[in-house]
Amino acid sequence: MDQSLLVFVTVAEKGSFSRAAEQLHMTQPAVSQQIQALERGLGTRLLERNNKYVRLNKAGEIVYHHAKEILGLHGRMRDLVNDLLHTPSGNLVIGASYTFGEYVLPHVIARMRERYPLIRPSISIHNTKEIVELVQNRQLDVGIVEGECRDDKLSIEPFADDEMQIIASPAHRLAGRDSAAIPELEEETWIVREEGSGTREAADKMFDRLAFRPESLMEFGSTQIIKESVEAGLGVSLLSTWAIRKELKLGTLTIIRHPEMPIRRKFSLVTQANPFRTKALEIFLELVRHDEVVTTGAGESE
Incomplete structure (x- = not known):
């Protein structure tokens, strides 16, 4: 993986060279050198910066979008290889629409953490439209959405x-x-x-x-x-x-x-339409499909 992409994404998200350096356990001059090397390689400046702020310019927005996808692919590649050698572990990036994410997903995550403590989940809550876009851009391993959802390039599985x-x-x-x-x-x-x-x-x-x-x-x-x-x-x-x-x-x-x-x-699981899934993702999908809160929670009323 190109280290400069990780440094660039961190600077963009932190909005600061110093905060990025702290996050990455690097010196600030080393962070600046990585950004300069990336800009030289692409032949253009990517960041607007002064004493008050650091922010992406138009070229930087393009690079940031693709860098996030590249870093996500690298992480998933590493997790897939690691799955061949070890017990289920690694990062799992989950996105959910508000209803499921706020009222059901915490129960599923608690169950998964109890059984598989080496899996490290992170959760983003967005509306359905945003979740689908994030899965499309490979910024999420799996999305959980409500209502109707169609996309020929994604795997969409109604489950609840x-x-x-x-x-x-x-x-x-x-x-x-x-x-x-x-x-x-x-x-x-x-x-x-x-x-x-x-x-x-x-x-x-x-x-x-x-x-x-x-x-x-x-x-x-x-x-x-x-x-x-x-x-x-x-x-x-x-x-x-x-x-x-x-x-x-x-x-x-x-x-x-x-x-x-x-x-x-219906609620649906949204993933990339490819055969390669980490053990962590497969475990999560199975837990969601069979979780007691999911299978018995709907329909409860006065």
């Missing part, structure tokens, strides 16, 4: 069902009713996730299915903020039963009934 319910504060006017009427739902303030989120996709499909558009719509970028807002009586929302299990048990949220509910959707 999820149920989504309309939720509100227990003090809400529709709470405890046998069924809410469509006009009543239409006049509510709906709190939804951002565009690109699988949860937002499910909400938009529900509006189409029930043939109404909310008179008032609020868009938040976090499921936790949505739950807090609904608890406070700010509006209603559509969320996964995985995300609201604790609140339902505590009685701080309640489900609004309707004959067309719940909405059902």
Whole structure:
């Protein structure tokens, strides 16, 4: 592996030669020499730098994007070779959409760490669209996404069902009713996730299915903020039963009934479409497919 690529990526992410040097256990002059050598080899400057900041220029953005992919490929190559000789170990870079990543994935990781302590997982939480892009760019070993996902260049494996319910504060006017009427739902303030989120996709499909558009719509970028807002009586929302299990048990949220509910959707595993997978990745995939929280958690409601 070209050491200068690792140094360059670290400088770009830390935004500082000194912080990069500290991270890499190098001297600052050595870091500068590596960057200069890379720039000479490519025939152009890659960084804009002064006393206040270090940041990528246009050429630097191109090199950074490809350097991340090269470093990821090198790491996976090393892990594959290491798998032939040793017990499962190495880095495992996991990306997950918010619902699965925040409410289910921690249980899977805990189980994996208990059985395979030499596997070192790192987790990134993004919306579905971003997760797919990161897997495409080889910046993630595996992604877990919600809703529909299609890509001919990736392996996409549905592995779990999820149920989504309309939720509100227990003090809400529709709470405890046998069924809410469509006009009543239409006049509510709906709190939804951002565009690109699988949860937002499910909400938009529900509006189409029930043939109404909310008179008032609020868009938040976090499921936790949505739950807090609904608890406070700010509006209603559509969320996964995985995300609201604790609140339902505590009685701080309640489900609004309707004959067309719940909405059902799939969660999928997204990986590169190639036959070479590390033992760490294979172990993780098997744990996700058979984890008790995954196989029994969906569908729990009041």
